[in-house]
Amino acid sequence: DWTMDNLAEQKVAEIREQVGEDRVILALSGGVDSSVVAALGARAIGKQMTCVFVNHGLLRKGEPEQVEEVFTKQFDVDFIHVHAEDRYAELLAGVTDPEQKRRIIGTQFWNEFFAVAKQLEEDGRPVKYLAQGTIYPDIIESGARKTGGKASTIKSHHNLIPFPEGVHFDLIEPLDHFFKDEVRELGLALGLPEHIVYRQPFPGPGLAIRIIGAVDPEKLSILKDADAIVREELDAYNQRLFEETGERNSEHSCWQYFCVLPDIRSVGVMGDERTYARPVILRAVESSDAMTADWAKLPYEVLARISGRIVAEVPGVNRVAYDITSKPPATIEWE
Numbered sequence: 001d002w003t004m005d006n007l008a009e010q011k012v013a014e015i016r017e018q019v020g021e022d023r024v025i026l027a028l029s030g031g032v033d034s035s036v037v038a039a040l041g042a043r044a045i046g047k048q049m050t051c052v053f054v055n056h057g058l059l060r061k062g063e064p065e066q067v068e069e070v071f072t073k074q075f076d077v078d079f080i081h082v083h084a085e086d087r088y089a090e091l092l093a094g095v096t097d098p099e100q101k102r103r104i105i106g107t108q109f110w111n112e113f114f115a116v117a118k119q120l121e122e123d124g125r126p127v128k129y130l131a132q133g134t135i136y137p138d139i140i141e142s143g144a145r146k147t148g149g150k151a152s153t154i155k156s157h158h159n160l161i162p163f164p165e166g167v168h169f170d171l172i173e174p175l176d177h178f179f180k181d182e183v184r185e186l187g188l189a190l191g192l193p194e195h196i197v198y199r200q201p202f203p204g205p206g207l208a209i210r211i212i213g214a215v216d217p218e219k220l221s222i223l224k225d226a227d228a229i230v231r232e233e234l235d236a237y238n239q240r241l242f243e244e245t246g247e248r249n250s251e252h253s254c255w256q257y258f259c260v261l262p263d264i265r266s267v268g269v270m271g272d273e274r275t276y277a278r279p280v281i282l283r284a285v286e287s288s289d290a291m292t293a294d295w296a297k298l299p300y301e302v303l304a305r306i307s308g309r310i311v312a313e314v315p316g317v318n319r320v321a322y323d324i325t326s327k328p329p330a331t332i333e334w335e
């Protein structure tokens, strides 16, 4: 609508004015907020903005390709895809403690990110500004976050960013007065695809905290495949509800949905053969702010389809369980 278009133009003008001829760097996660900042930056300053996409190998199936597609083909920014999958795999090998996983992933993220900034400087393209997708609720909550170490390291309030010695950036936070709904509207006005604008929340540490116990390539592959099926089925389910109710997050639609891979096996049977394979746990919740959540009362036929498809299509899985716990006392994620 026209107000969002005006607001977009106003933000674009502000960024141009602030940045002048200088270079801006952005940690682009593929989430809504950083993607909207990238889209704004593309319109305001084009290739003066370097978008760093650190691929830790823990994203959902197809996601790195989608992010790369949007920010190389559709938007005119300087896009850098950092392939850090092997480095993360090595750092995470054998690590089972959830908070240790988070620390390793968060710390390595900044190592990768600052390495790019340093390289730009060495190439004679020094960075003056760091753009961030901080939104208004982030600022309000950062004082009062009760999840402690679980807050996003990417979006955490800027004083938490561990700048290396001697490194300084001025900050650009064009969304700091926006609520989430407004960020989505702005994203649509800027031409971002709906799969980014309506993307469900996804934790910074990615699939590592959905694999109970140590992360390894086989478990990652199982989880990615099972998760892709869950998303396909529940995206379609949400879309049907949206068409019926006109609401994106209606009373019965799910807000966040994914699979968890526990570190156990269970007995099953396939043909005449006994199997001893992995279960996956389906988690689907209704929520508005993630502070509280209720398990989604999905229709049996939707659950049946998801279960049937996962055991048929994902090798190594012989059982699907559904988590029917609300938050509190559980949390949305398992780690």
Ligand code: XMP
Pocket (backbone or CB within 6 Å): 102, 147, 149, 150, 151, 152, 153, 201, 202, 203, 204, 205, 256, 290, 291, 327, 330, 331, 332, 333, 334, 335
């Ligand atoms: P919990 O599991 O605490 O999750 O109920 C609440 C919301 O936060 C997300 N979450 C994270 N996001 N880094 C993030 O950026 C994290 O370490 C993290 N842990 C949980 C979770 O997906 C849910 O939306």
